Amino acid sequence: MHLGPDDDGSGLDVAVDVAHGRSSALFAVLVGVTLIAVVDRHRAEPGTPAGAAWIAVLVRAGILVALGTILTAAGAPVEVILAYYGVYLLMVLPMCGFSARRLAWIAAAWALIGPQVLFVVRPLVEGVAPDSVDPFVTGTYPALSWIPLVLAGMAIGRTEFADWLSRGAAAAAGVALAVIGYGGSWVALRRFPGVDPALRDSSLWWANPDGYFDHAHWSWLLVAAPHTQTTLSVIGNSGVALVLIVAVSAVTDRCRALRRPVLPLAAVGSMSLTVYLAHIVGIWVLDANGAPVQSWSAVAGFIVIVVAAATAWSRWVGRGPVEAIFHRCSAAVQRLG
Structure with missing residues (x-):
């Protein structure tokens, strides 16, 4: 986790440990779910060119790689996963037409083999391989061990x-x-x-x-x-x-009575990339001003601000600002094609 104390004896440490790392894995799975949704939506639209779905995904992948690279080069205060997500999309795009069963089998095989290959290869190339190898082997989120999560998400999206x-x-x-x-x-x-x-x-x-x-x-x-x-x-x-x-x-x-109470959470989920970038900027600002980042007050403040802002934006504007940029870039590229 990027916000909140690591171990303060408050009794909330277990909750922090449960969330730590699993949130990144959940988002990797959701990358796969979203990929299937994007591809299927474009294929279902009447009159849409056959390659429109691929173009949409390629544009998104390119923007993710660019954003992640820029933030990392600028000295972002956290490990930025966006460029890795972009690479994952490029790697699994050829499999977006596979069935849920086939995707699940590939995910299982990759999960069994990839981490073992990573364990052997990483020490051999770490420190000598070019930066271009980072997303696959030497980086924080290497594809050899993270692609199975994306494939699992694609299988879920197909189910x-x-x-x-x-x-x-x-x-x-x-x-x-x-x-x-x-x-x-x-x-x-x-x-x-x-x-x-x-x-x-x-x-x-x-x-x-x-x-x-x-x-x-x-x-x-x-x-x-x-x-x-x-x-x-x-x-x-x-x-x-x-x-x-x-x-x-x-x-x-199924629970209609809960749909309205969870709308604020749905608003945050609908603009997750915007929220992710906002949290990086927020940590950057707090660090620059010497404000405490490793505190529960920082966590609470961030949650309140993000949920309120996302809910208001979703209601009065609609698509998140960063998500809107993705949509417009994808649409522009398709028009050029």
Whole structure:
């Protein structure tokens, strides 16, 4: 998390640990869901050229890469994930026509193989490879371990959750994935012979504790904490994301009484990129003025301001400002084509 204390003994530390890293994974899954929605929407529009969907995605990917690169070069106070998202879109775009089953199988295979390849290759190229390798291997969010999350989101986007049975099955699958990921890590760290003692006694089966750990030891592949780039981490994070998506979908579709109360959250979700950029700028401003960023007051203030601003903008203007730029750029490129 970019705002709030790391460990202040307030009793909210567990909530921070639960959110830390899993929010990034959830957004990676939502990138896949959104990709399918964008592609299907363009294909469903009468008179739309065959390549319009690809153009729309390519434009979005290009803008994400540009924004992420500019923010990073300007010294953004956080690790900016936007350029990585843009690269993910480019990598999975050829698979946007696949079925949910096929996407799920590819995601599973990539989750099993990619992190192991990353574990072997990363030490060999780190420090000597060009910057262009960052999004794939050496960066904070390497595609070798993050693409399975995007593919999982694409599979979700291709799945119809039309009734409680299908939603229940999806939620059960999400719970099973979370148990396999985090529970499997807990068992493996304590039962496998030869595990690094520091890892065995840590909470890395589900959270990122402070301290130094030997990332080069083979037993690192048994941890499941977010941002550890392991198979078990990908599986556990995918499960959490699936449960959350199904739960939100069920609440908004079936519980009519809750639709109005959740409108402010829906407004924030409709302009998530704008909110993401706003939070980076906000941290930048706070840092520049010496204001405390690692405090609960900063978290509360940011939440109130963002929810209020997004709700008002959504009601009186509509599409978020950054999202509007994406839309206009995509439309302009399609007109030129």
